[in-house]
Amino acid sequence: MKVDVEMGGGSPKLLERKQAVYRNLDERYEIHGETYKGQQYSHIYFTRLHYMRNLLYSLVPKWKPNLPVNTVLGLEEEKECIIVGTIYKHMKLKPSILDEYSKERSKVPLAKPHNFVHPDDHLILEDESGRVKLAGSLLDPSAFVTGIVVAVHGKETSEGKFFVLDMLEAGLPPQIDQPPSSTEDKYVVFVSGLSIGSSTFNPLQFQLLVDHITGHLGDENEQTFASQIVHFIIAGNSVQILQGLLNGQTIAPRDQSTLTEPIKELDILLNQLAAAMPVDIMPGPSDPANFSLPQQPLNRCLFPGASAYNTFISCTNPHQFELDDIQFLGTSGQNIDDLFKYSEAKNKLEFMERTLRWRHLVPTAPNTLGCYPFTDKDPFLVESCPHVYFVGNQDKYETTLLQGSDNQSVRLICIPKFCETGVAVMLNLRNLECHSLSFSTGLNV
Amino acid sequence: MASVGMGGFYRQKKRGGIAKPTLKRSSTGKSAAIALSFTDPDQSPVLGAIAEHGKTASAVAFEEERLRQFDLDMRYGPCLGLSRMERWDRAAAMGLNPPGDVEAILLKSSAAAADCHWEGRI
Numbered sequence: 001m002k003v004d005v006e007m008g009g010g011s012p013k014l015l016e017r018k019q020a021v022y023r024n025l026d027e028r029y030e031i032h033g034e035t036y037k038g039q040q041y042s043h044i045y046f047t048r049l050h051y052m053r054n055l056l057y058s059l060v061p062k063w064k065p066n067l068p069v070n071t072v073l074g075l076e077e078e079k080e081c082i083i084v085g086t087i088y089k090h091m092k093l094k095p096s097i098l099d100e101y102s103k104e105r106s107k108v109p110l111a112k113p114h115n116f117v118h119p120d121d122h123l124i125l126e127d128e129s130g131r132v133k134l135a136g137s138l139l140d141p142s143a144f145v146t147g148i149v150v151a152v153h154g155k156e157t158s159e160g161k162f163f164v165l166d167m168l169e170a171g172l173p174p175q176i177d178q179p180p181s182s183t184e185d186k187y188v189v190f191v192s193g194l195s196i197g198s199s200t201f202n203p204l205q206f207q208l209l210v211d212h213i214t215g216h217l218g219d220e221n222e223q224t225f226a227s228q229i230v231h232f233i234i235a236g237n238s239v240q241i242l243q244g245l246l247n248g249q250t251i252a253p254r255d256q257s258t259l260t261e262p263i264k265e266l267d268i269l270l271n272q273l274a275a276a277m278p279v280d281i282m283p284g285p286s287d288p289a290n291f292s293l294p295q296q297p298l299n300r301c302l303f304p305g306a307s308a309y310n311t312f313i314s315c316t317n318p319h320q321f322e323l324d325d326i327q328f329l330g331t332s333g334q335n336i337d338d339l340f341k342y343s344e345a346k347n348k349l350e351f352m353e354r355t356l357r358w359r360h361l362v363p364t365a366p367n368t369l370g371c372y373p374f375t376d377k378d379p380f381l382v383e384s385c386p387h388v389y390f391v392g393n394q395d396k397y398e399t400t401l402l403q404g405s406d407n408q409s410v411r412l413i414c415i416p417k418f419c420e421t422g423v424a425v426m427l428n429l430r431n432l433e434c435h436s437l438s439f440s441t442g443l444n445v
Numbered sequence: 446m447a448s449v450g451m452g453g454f455y456r457q458k459k460r461g462g463i464a465k466p467t468l469k470r471s472s473t474g475k476s477a478a479i480a481l482s483f484t485d486p487d488q489s490p491v492l493g494a495i496a497e498h499g500k501t502a503s504a505v506a507f508e509e510e511r512l513r514q515f516d517l518d519m520r521y522g523p524c525l526g527l528s529r530m531e532r533w534d535r536a537a538a539m540g541l542n543p544p545g546d547v548e549a550i551l552l553k554s555s556a557a558a559a560d561c562h563w564e565g566r567i
Binding site: 129375 | 519520522523525526527531535538539541
């Protein structure tokens with residue numbers, strides 16, 4: 001992949017784009033082998049509890065070596081012990097389908113708030129034998145969600161509740177050592193929320209991004225910089241189909257083209273990108289992919305132009321891959337947005353940190369976020385710590401370096417919506433440093 | 446749920462195995478069949494045993510009982526939505542050491558129901 005540079009009067013100098021060794025690890029998120037037999041979600045919770053409980057049992061002796069470990073049914077009053085189970089958070093404001101059938105006029109307003117946290121929420125710990133309410137002021141329910149597995153130390157009170165004295169989370173998973181840092185800079189560009197087809201999409205803005213990345217803009221310095229970009233990731237919400245047309249009625253022929261316009265436009269842009277460098281495209285909540293997680297790769301038929309290139313890779317959501325032995329893991333934002341609705345934290349990065357500490361990418365699935373009812377595995381468990389963890393479709397660009405207790409180091413990245421902010425994110429593979437790339441087409445700077 | 450009787454009458458899956466119970470269920474008197482499965486001819490070990498080679502009725506009943514115990518054992522997770530063999534395989538893959546005699550019954554016995562006790566009833 002070469003970029004021509006014309007210097008006034010001289011012969012054109014060719015800049016070659018750098019390359020990185022890419023390995024796609026999306027197999028665990030693919031559903032092609034599964035057949036739905038009418039099973040329910042109990043199996044996914046069972047496998048999650050089983051895996052996490054074995055993990056926590058191995059960590060408990062180091063945490064509190066002298067205490068017995070019980071099941072919920074084996075609790076004895078006033079005897080201090082440790083129990084391991086799945087947290088269920090009872091939320092007063094959580095929308096329930098049964099509210100529609102409630103005979104009393106509901107006190108809760110029907111307009112849904114953005115955040116369902118209420119001071120009266122309480123936590124319950126559950127395993128196969130039973131469930132018990134967690135009491136005490138150590139655990140703040142607003143920091144937890146249904147679906148995470150933890151170990152709690154405490155004792156049963158006379159009321160039948162479990163008074164919590166201490167709590168253990170699994171913590172960051174072990175991390176494969178980062179490869180020794182190379183001497184050359186290689187960059188990865190992340191973008192999300194293009195929303196082609198929506199009113200906020202500015203075609204010139206994205207075209208600027210594409211031209212800059214492919215090296216058609218700028219002087220020799222800029223082009224040298226652009227030639228160091230080795231990979232391009234689109235983290236979801238690339239198109240937005242007009243919702244008014246999708247109400248179940250037959251679409252008039254003239255409206256049919258408005259349905260397909262955004263995807264055709266996206267294909268043209270992807271064509272330009274794929275011709276220049278490897279492109280990964282992930283589906284998001286508004287893309288034409290399945291609704292429940294893990295979202296399957298966007299069909300290659302949608303991109304007749306771009307899929308002719310072997311550099312075009314359609315990926316699942318969540319997406320896991322390796323570039324030059326650096327582990328990447330990311331989603332299009334549904335996991336963090338759902339945590340934001342059902343719990344509180346000071347910023348989105350803190351939610352991301354919590355998902356890593358709980359070792360589960362989407363703890364609220366299948367409770368409040370749709371997911372496939374797997375029977376023999378839970379693919380969202382994070383078994384090894386990534387080096388880079390990114391989440392798309394967020395409100396603003398945020399990043400931090402998270403340090404773990406076992407020498408783990410993760411770069412957390414929140415990728416903002418491009419249609420609203422015009423910001424893409426660049427990551428340097430040499431030192432995992434991040435910076436933003438901002439494009440503006442306004443006349444007043 | 447629709448009565449189990451009609452669902453069994455139009456059963457699509459083949460029973461499989463060497464000897465199939467050839468007795469058809471009669472439509473009279475089979476409503477509200479959430480009764481004990483002993484009255485259900487498709488699953489009745491007594492009638493099924495007639496087709497089974499060299500097995501007494503009590504041996505078949507014992508096997509069915511053993512399989513039901515396996516279904517309800519909560520160590521191996523929920524039983525609905527999974528065939529018994531799949532659940533056994535899952536338990537083995539997770540390292541839970543499911544009982545070997547249950548596997549033997551599932552592999553060799555053709556009268557053993559493939560699905561768990563509650564399948565179709567919940």
